[in-house]
Amino acid sequence: MFKVLVSDPISDQGIGLLYEAQDVEVEKKTGLSEDELVAIIGEYDALLVRSQTKVTERIMNAGDRLKVIGRAGVGVDNIDLEAATKRGIVVINAPDGNTIATCEHTFAMMMSVARSIPQAYKKTVGGEWDRKTFVGVELRNKVLGVIGMGRIGSEVAKRAKAFGMDILGYDPFLTEERAEKIGVKLATVNEIAQQADFITVHTPLTPETRHILGPAQFAMMKKGVRVINCARGGIIDEAALVDAVNQGIVAGAAFDVFEEEPPTADHPFLNNPKIIVTPHLGASTVEAQENVAIDVSEEVLHILRNEPFKNAVNMPAVPANVLNKLQPYFDLGEKLGRFLGQITEGAIREIVINYAGDLVDVDTTPLTRYIVRGVLGNRLEGVNIVNAMHLAKTREVNIVIQKATAVTSFTNLVTVTLKTKAEERVAAGTLLAGYGDRIVQIDQYPVDFAPAGSMMLISHNDKPGIIGRVGTLLGSNDVNIATMQVGRKVVGGSAIMVLTVDKPASQDVLTELAKLPEIVGVRQFTI
Numbered sequence: 001m002f003k004v005l006v007s008d009p010i011s012d013q014g015i016g017l018l019y020e021a022q023d024v025e026v027e028k029k030t031g032l033s034e035d036e037l038v039a040i041i042g043e044y045d046a047l048l049v050r051s052q053t054k055v056t057e058r059i060m061n062a063g064d065r066l067k068v069i070g071r072a073g074v075g076v077d078n079i080d081l082e083a084a085t086k087r088g089i090v091v092i093n094a095p096d097g098n099t100i101a102t103c104e105h106t107f108a109m110m111m112s113v114a115r116s117i118p119q120a121y122k123k124t125v126g127g128e129w130d131r132k133t134f135v136g137v138e139l140r141n142k143v144l145g146v147i148g149m150g151r152i153g154s155e156v157a158k159r160a161k162a163f164g165m166d167i168l169g170y171d172p173f174l175t176e177e178r179a180e181k182i183g184v185k186l187a188t189v190n191e192i193a194q195q196a197d198f199i200t201v202h203t204p205l206t207p208e209t210r211h212i213l214g215p216a217q218f219a220m221m222k223k224g225v226r227v228i229n230c231a232r233g234g235i236i237d238e239a240a241l242v243d244a245v246n247q248g249i250v251a252g253a254a255f256d257v258f259e260e261e262p263p264t265a266d267h268p269f270l271n272n273p274k275i276i277v278t279p280h281l282g283a284s285t286v287e288a289q290e291n292v293a294i295d296v297s298e299e300v301l302h303i304l305r306n307e308p309f310k311n312a313v314n315m316p317a318v319p320a321n322v323l324n325k326l327q328p329y330f331d332l333g334e335k336l337g338r339f340l341g342q343i344t345e346g347a348i349r350e351i352v353i354n355y356a357g358d359l360v361d362v363d364t365t366p367l368t369r370y371i372v373r374g375v376l377g378n379r380l381e382g383v384n385i386v387n388a389m390h391l392a393k394t395r396e397v398n399i400v401i402q403k404a405t406a407v408t409s410f411t412n413l414v415t416v417t418l419k420t421k422a423e424e425r426v427a428a429g430t431l432l433a434g435y436g437d438r439i440v441q442i443d444q445y446p447v448d449f450a451p452a453g454s455m456m457l458i459s460h461n462d463k464p465g466i467i468g469r470v471g472t473l474l475g476s477n478d479v480n481i482a483t484m485q486v487g488r489k490v491v492g493g494s495a496i497m498v499l500t501v502d503k504p505a506s507q508d509v510l511t512e513l514a515k516l517p518e519i520v521g522v523r524q525f526t527i
């Protein structure tokens, strides 16, 4: 049974999938401190959060069973991603579910700041009928500058067009073609600062976007500009904004997010009549909360059940077409890695992976992760596809990827070479339609067997009677041979034998086997 802890207010309807799952038990405990979370996290396989819970390295280190952290929303700045990757915890988010809610909130803020709605409301309910103070401005024919043209920024731009606004957009990843398609003119941050009547930011908070609007940009803005931040506190320099408001450059600002949340009571935004604020409500609609909770629950279930998933934040995304092509090979790749990892001794220095046939034209990075997990999994605790590459790097295992140009007799072939100081071992595998995973080469020997269960690899000299002697010894020790494959390069030369046995042989039996005439080496392994 998987245990899931929900530590922030997340839509119950949205996580219905988790409540309904037979293999999942959900517990809701919100408002916990770091210490409280550290004390209980060891019981859970998954943690679901929004932005309130700060998921620190300390919490993850205490999460012995923790496999996945699901963020029901976009921003993951409350989760220590590096620590999660190191521990092999998958972090997933729900990037699409709250786009429209946040876009609409941005518009609500833009209209509010254009017409001073919160200020007018306050006066009116206070008994004043003030029709002179609050003369607003129209959006029509105004220039809107959008910094960050991703999901939310693009939706904001679309709606702004319907209001008759001209839009300038800045985003280092926005192509001219796409900008033209959504009716946005490309501009730099400074051009936006100089020309816009309204400026809204929709980037993540990164070292590059921190204070992207600071004193220098406010100094070049048009008098009467209005500024909105429904993305992340810190993208706009708060102190510089207050100065610009006080100098009469900025006529109004609307902030949903703060550098520190919640802001302290003496925060300068909270008593400035030209600055309106909401408490990080961008994503707070019934629909958005349901959407993000559904998305995140689906992914959490996939991860807990070891099924393919899409939205991992601490792993590169795999396009569906690539995933569809590669997925059938994941098992084969991991088995090849596991096999080599068990038959090789000493510290691994290099893993060389050669992809041939159908695999030459695909981005095989995800498959590489499975192979590396297979190799390292025998030697290290807690290796998974999230941390496999990281662990290989920290242990100075060099990973070399090759794509074969030579024609092979297989439609697809994965060849893995494991190098230690003392030896170099090779295994190649293929996926055969109707036959599944097959290992077709070990070192220089052609073989053909399905890697599964308890197995033995015996190196010997190709002499008559060996197979019989091995069979007799195993049989007399109650070890039944299920399958046997023999591979040799030349008659009478060195050879190998691969056996599948119904149960593993004891160490004594392995020692006896190694002593048989013409036997060179015996390795037992499990796939």
Ligand SMILES: NC(=O)c1ccc[n+]([C@@H]2O[C@H](COP(=O)([O-])OP(=O)(O)OC[C@H]3O[C@@H](n4cnc5c(N)ncnc54)[C@H](O)[C@@H]3O)[C@@H](O)[C@H]2O)c1
Binding pocket: 074, 075, 076, 095, 098, 099, 102, 147, 148, 149, 150, 151, 152, 153, 170, 171, 172, 173, 174, 202, 203, 204, 205, 206, 208, 209, 230, 231, 232, 256, 257, 280, 281, 282, 283, 284
């Ligand atoms: N207020 C809320 O409740 C709320 C809700 C949802 C999202 N958000 C925040 O809104 C922001 C945008 O979310 P999204 O879903 O549109 O994300 P997104 O990833 O779709 O878009 C972000 C865009 O920012 C661009 N970008 C990155 N660095 C940049 C830079 N230096 N200059 C300009 N552009 C840059 C990216 O290229 C991308 O197109 C995020 O910070 C997210 O956390 C806030």
Ligand SMILES: O=C(O)[C@H](O)COP(=O)(O)O
Binding pocket: 050, 051, 052, 072, 073, 074, 075, 076, 098, 280, 281, 282, 283, 284
């Ligand atoms: O990044 C997000 O998705 C938003 O900031 C929403 O955060 P919330 O889930 O805490 O409302």
